Amino acid sequence: MAVSEPLDQLGLILSPHTPPHVPDILLCKIDCYKIVTVVAAVDSKVTPVSARHLSRWLYLLARYVNGARPIRSPAVYRPITVTGGSVLVRHLHEIDTEEIPYDSPDRLRPGCYALFVSNDNQYPHLFGRIGRPAAAFADTAKAWKAEMKCVPEDLVKQARERDKGLCCFTGRPSELVAWVIYPALAPVVSLPQCGVHHVDNVLTISPLLLQAYYENLITVDPQDQYRIVAFKKLADISLLERLSSPPSSGRFWHSSLCWTLATRFDGPSKKKAERLTDDLLEGDECPPSEKDTVLGREALRAVHWRRWDDIQDRREIRGTIK
Structure with missing residues (x-):
C-alpha cells in the first residue's frame, strides 16, 4: 500500500497502488472503528528512517503543540495492511505480529506501520495538532x-x-x-x-x-x-x-x-474531499478543474469502490433471498 502523487500538492493519501517515485514508508493511526489515516510518509530512497527517527519526530510534534507525550517502552511499531475506503482514509485489513521497538535504530523496510503498546492493538499517543499551520x-x-x-x-x-x-x-x-x-x-x-x-x-x-x-x-x-x-x-x-x-x-x-x-504530518482537511465525493455519488460530473488532480482521481476511485461495494451487497442480499 502506498501514497498517491504528488504529496507536496495535497498531503498524505493512502492508495491501493504504489508509483515508484513516491513515499514508501507510511506511519498510520487507527481508530476504534479500524479506520486508518496516514500520519506521515517518507521515501526511504530519499531519506532512510528508523523507528527511532519517527518516535523522536512524533515527540517533537507533540511538544510543539504543548502536548508532549514521550514514546517509551512498551511501545512498538507493527506493519499493517489496509483495504479500500473513502478519500483520505482506508480500512484496516490486518495487523502483523512483528514488533519493532520504538527506539530501534535499524532502517525501516518499505510498508505501512502503526504505533502500538506491545501485545495490544492500540497506543494512546497524540498525533497531529490543533490549528495546523498552512501547507507551506x-x-x-x-x-x-x-x-x-x-x-x-x-x-x-x-x-x-x-x-x-x-x-x-x-x-x-x-x-x-x-x-x-x-x-x-x-x-x-x-x-x-x-x-x-x-x-x-x-x-x-x-x-x-x-x-x-x-x-x-x-x-x-x-x-x-x-x-x-x-x-x-x-x-x-x-x-x-x-x-x-x-x-x-x-x-x-x-x-x-x-x-x-x-x-x-497528519494530512489535509477532509472537507473538500468529502464534498467532491458526495457530488460524484449524486451523479454530478467531476469538475474539469479537479478531474486531473490527485484529489479528483482519488475521489473517482473512492466512488468506484463505494459503488462496487453496493453491487456486492446487493448480490449477497439476492443470494440470501434465494
Whole structure:
C-alpha cells in the first residue's frame, strides 16, 4: 500500500497502488472503528528512517503543540495492511505480529506501520495538532514572500563567509542567502521576533532549492548531526547527507524542523474531499478543474469502490433471498 502523487500538492493519501517515485514508508493511526489515516510518509530512497527517527519526530510534534507525550517502552511499531475506503482514509485489513521497538535504530523496510503498546492493538499517543499551520511557508501569507529575499546585507556577508559561498544543502556554489525561519513566522513558531536577525537564522541555498525549502519538502534535523531530511526526490538535484555549514546554535533549525513536521504530518482537511465525493455519488460530473488532480482521481476511485461495494451487497442480499 502506498501514497498517491504528488504529496507536496495535497498531503498524505493512502492508495491501493504504489508509483515508484513516491513515499514508501507510511506511519498510520487507527481508530476504534479500524479506520486508518496516514500520519506521515517518507521515501526511504530519499531519506532512510528508523523507528527511532519517527518516535523522536512524533515527540517533537507533540511538544510543539504543548502536548508532549514521550514514546517509551512498551511501545512498538507493527506493519499493517489496509483495504479500500473513502478519500483520505482506508480500512484496516490486518495487523502483523512483528514488533519493532520504538527506539530501534535499524532502517525501516518499505510498508505501512502503526504505533502500538506491545501485545495490544492500540497506543494512546497524540498525533497531529490543533490549528495546523498552512501547507507551506509561501502559502501562509503573500506578504511574506517578499520577506524571503530581504535578508539584511550584514547577515548576507556573514553567511557567505561562514558557508564559503556554497549551498548548505548541495555543497555547490550559490550567491543566494535566505532565511531559515523568516521574521514574520517567528511568533508562530514561538521564537522572539527580535532575535531572528542572527547569522544562525540564514543559509546559503541554491536558487533551485528555495521553493522546495519554503514548501517544506526539505529541512534539517539538528539533533541528528544536522542530517538533511527530504520528503520528496528533487529532480536533477543531489543533496548532501548533512548540512555543510552547521550553525553555532541549532534553535532556528529546530523550529524549522518542528514546523515542517507539523505541515507534513497528519494530512489535509477532509472537507473538500468529502464534498467532491458526495457530488460524484449524486451523479454530478467531476469538475474539469479537479478531474486531473490527485484529489479528483482519488475521489473517482473512492466512488468506484463505494459503488462496487453496493453491487456486492446487493448480490449477497439476492443470494440470501434465494
